[in-house]
Amino acid sequence: MSSSPDTIEMSLPFKPEYVSVARLAASGIANRIGFDVEVIEDIKVAISEVCSKLVGLGSKISENYTIAFTLRKDRLDIIFKCSDDSLKCLFNNSNDELSLSIITALMDDFELCTTDKDYLLSMSKTLKEKG
Amino acid sequence: MSSSPDTIEMSLPFKPEYVSVARLAASGIANRIGFDVEVIEDIKVAISEVCSKLVGLGSKISENYTIAFTLRKDRLDIIFKCSDDSLKCLFNNSNDELSLSIITALMDDFELCTTDKDYLLSMSKTLKEKG
Amino acid sequence: MSSELNFKEVQSENLYELYVSGEVDIYTSQVLKSKLYEIIDANQKDLLIECSELNYIDSTGLGIFVGALKKVKQYNKQIYISGLKDNIKKLFVITGLDKLFIIKE
Amino acid sequence: MSSELNFKEVQSENLYELYVSGEVDIYTSQVLKSKLYEIIDANQKDLLIECSELNYIDSTGLGIFVGALKKVKQYNKQIYISGLKDNIKKLFVITGLDKLFIIKE
Ligand SMILES: Nc1ncnc2c1ncn2[C@@H]1O[C@H](COP(=O)(O)OP(=O)(O)O)[C@@H](O)[C@H]1O
Numbered sequence: 001m002s003s004s005p006d007t008i009e010m011s012l013p014f015k016p017e018y019v020s021v022a023r024l025a026a027s028g029i030a031n032r033i034g035f036d037v038e039v040i041e042d043i044k045v046a047i048s049e050v051c052s053k054l055v056g057l058g059s060k061i062s063e064n065y066t067i068a069f070t071l072r073k074d075r076l077d078i079i080f081k082c083s084d085d086s087l088k089c090l091f092n093n094s095n096d097e098l099s100l101s102i103i104t105a106l107m108d109d110f111e112l113c114t115t116d117k118d119y120l121l122s123m124s125k126t127l128k129e130k131g
Numbered sequence: 132m133s134s135s136p137d138t139i140e141m142s143l144p145f146k147p148e149y150v151s152v153a154r155l156a157a158s159g160i161a162n163r164i165g166f167d168v169e170v171i172e173d174i175k176v177a178i179s180e181v182c183s184k185l186v187g188l189g190s191k192i193s194e195n196y197t198i199a200f201t202l203r204k205d206r207l208d209i210i211f212k213c214s215d216d217s218l219k220c221l222f223n224n225s226n227d228e229l230s231l232s233i234i235t236a237l238m239d240d241f242e243l244c245t246t247d248k249d250y251l252l253s254m255s256k257t258l259k260e261k262g
Numbered sequence: 263m264s265s266e267l268n269f270k271e272v273q274s275e276n277l278y279e280l281y282v283s284g285e286v287d288i289y290t291s292q293v294l295k296s297k298l299y300e301i302i303d304a305n306q307k308d309l310l311i312e313c314s315e316l317n318y319i320d321s322t323g324l325g326i327f328v329g330a331l332k333k334v335k336q337y338n339k340q341i342y343i344s345g346l347k348d349n350i351k352k353l354f355v356i357t358g359l360d361k362l363f364i365i366k367e
Numbered sequence: 368m369s370s371e372l373n374f375k376e377v378q379s380e381n382l383y384e385l386y387v388s389g390e391v392d393i394y395t396s397q398v399l400k401s402k403l404y405e406i407i408d409a410n411q412k413d414l415l416i417e418c419s420e421l422n423y424i425d426s427t428g429l430g431i432f433v434g435a436l437k438k439v440k441q442y443n444k445q446i447y448i449s450g451l452k453d454n455i456k457k458l459f460v461i462t463g464l465d466k467l468f469i470i471k472e
């Protein structure tokens with residue numbers, strides 16, 4: 001009935017052993033939009049980069065962080081949320097060079113440092129017609 | 132730091148195309164506890180039975196329903212939640228015979244009809260030592 | 263998008279063979295139902311459902327098999343099911359459907 | 368629990384070959400790091416990391432490869448990497464690490 005896009009949310013503990021669970025869920029979601037296998041791998045890597053960073057930092061306030069997927073006709077929007085605002089602007093360290101280069105190369109749109117939103121960061125991947 | 136068990140939550144639209152996403156996430160989670168492949172398949176089926184029923188009924192109030200996984204050392208607890216209380220006591224129809232026989236056979240504990248709880252239903256699977 | 267459910271069909275004089283591969287769940291089940299019902303009405307033969315590449319099924323799919331069996335019985339024909347993986351065979355046993363269908367190894 | 372990361376090791380006079388299979392992420396990366404560092408310190412040889420069965424890696428794993436390279440260089444040795452799948456090779460190119468390691472087809 002509603003014409004708003006479908007959303008899927010997943011909340012995960014700040015622990016390394018659950019990053020692979022995020023990847024599995026992401027691959028199922030990306031498959032639903034119609035991304036091909038190669039792009040699905042890219043999305044999994046980009047999501048893992050963020051999860052790994054969050055897990056590495058941890059939180060004193062929150063048990064879990066949340067990944068929200070919005071499934072549009074030709075685009076997957078992903079935002080990371082957490083009640084712990086100290087995690088905003090996640091990638092601000094020179095050690096993050098590898099992660100940053102990977103995320104920016106693999107995703108089409110991203111906002112990796114936000115301090116005034118109700119989420120930590122956002123990234124999107126657009127479905128392209130096969131040439 | 133906390134000794135409370137890890138929880139993973141996933142909220143999904145009431146649509147058939149996302150039941151497979153629940154299965155993928157469930158298989159990753161069950162793998163983390165250490166269930167073997169055969170038991171993981173059983174857990175996926177039991178979860179699908181509930182998702183399929185929810186999707187079949189739908190909700191006029193809620194866009195999404197939530198699956199909450201609690202990962203204990205030797206047990207996976209799964210509860211289904213939704214703000215739509217009309218979905219309580221999901222399996223009360225004679226057409227549910229197949230689903231009910233499957234869930235009760237595959238899971239170790241279950242509470243399929245609850246009206247006085249803050250969730251729709253619960254099910255658990257216990258990790259058994261290999262004989 | 264990758265296809266979750268695929269079919270291959272082989273006909274002989276008295277038997278129609280349907281090879282089912284992939285996953286049958288609430289999303290893919292309508293395709294299975296249409297396929298089975300069409301085959302049954304169009305051919306009115308015994309039907310073999312070959313499942314060695316069927317990786318997943320739940321009550322939605324099992325219900326469709328039962329519906330197909332009722333349809334086949336109208337023509338006094340049978341449904342044979344072969345190649346079931348252990349996890350799926352278990353579901354037939356749990357639900358008692360192993361006694362309704364002719365299950366072959 | 369199924370093991371997400373596995374190794375096979377083959378030694379010859381001048382080369383130590385490590386076959387890596389499975390997934391390297393933040394959870395499995397410490398095992399990879401220990402394995403690489405132990406091999407390098409114990410053998411002080413050129414190292415070939417064979418990756419044709421490596422299905423997943425991200426910056427956590429790439430960082431460990433870089434750490435291993437620094438260690439190998441202390442002994443004036445090299446790291447060769449072979450068998451990279453396309454998706455993983457892409458990560459080496461994106462990050463410029465394809466210029467630090469000797470990547471073989
Ligand atoms: N344990 C069972 N044994 C036999 N029949 C069953 C069992 N459980 C459910 N059924 C029947 O399975 C059928 C499901 O078929 P269905 O897929 O809905 O096709 P149709 O819409 O043609 O009835 C229903 O008729 C239902 O009564």
Ligand SMILES: Nc1ncnc2c1ncn2[C@@H]1O[C@H](COP(=O)(O)OP(=O)(O)O)[C@@H](O)[C@H]1O
Nearest residue numbers: 095097098400429430431432433434435462463
């Ligand atoms: N683009 C890059 N090029 C070269 N080195 C890098 C790059 N990005 C990160 N590094 C380095 O990779 C290393 C990561 O190694 P690490 O796994 O932490 O092992 P160690 O703990 O022994 O340093 C760090 O020294 C980091 O500075």
